[in-house]
Amino acid sequence: MTAFDQSVLDQLHLSEIDQVSFFKRDEVTTDLICCEVTVGDKVWFFHEEGEGWDVLLVHLSKLPGWRSDWFSAVSQPPFAECQTIAFRR
Template sequence: MADIDAGLLYHLPLAEIEKVMFYKRDEVTSDLICCDVKIAGKTWMFHEALGGWDLLIAHLSGLPGFRSDALATISQPPFAASETVAFRR
């Protein structure tokens, strides 16, 4: 996947997002924080190593009732499976 930019975020209008879920993947020596965004029956998958990750988080933070603590919730303990729904319509 290409980096996250305004052009990509255009395809994720807040009014149409159905669900946002954060989870982490064990990458052997580190965890990779991931985010799935469900919109119009399609799931867009992102991860923190992509350029523009901060733009995605800022965009999703505009959702009503978005759980701003979601990233902190899944980050600990390291290497343990963890996921949380940050938004659901």
């Protein structure tokens, strides 16, 4: 998903989120940080270049037990495959 608004966040009820994972994609000259949010049998995909990324992160950070160090865990080392689970119910 490249852009989203409040209507998307309204569908991501914190009490219904099962898992939030972050990973990065090698885009040849840069890494693209991506996020998958699992709600029931639906997986929502977002990435850092999408409009609303910061709003999404603020929303998700309200989850109980949120892993606040997710960025450092997924971003290093550069161009290496990394996946981090920031929340799991």
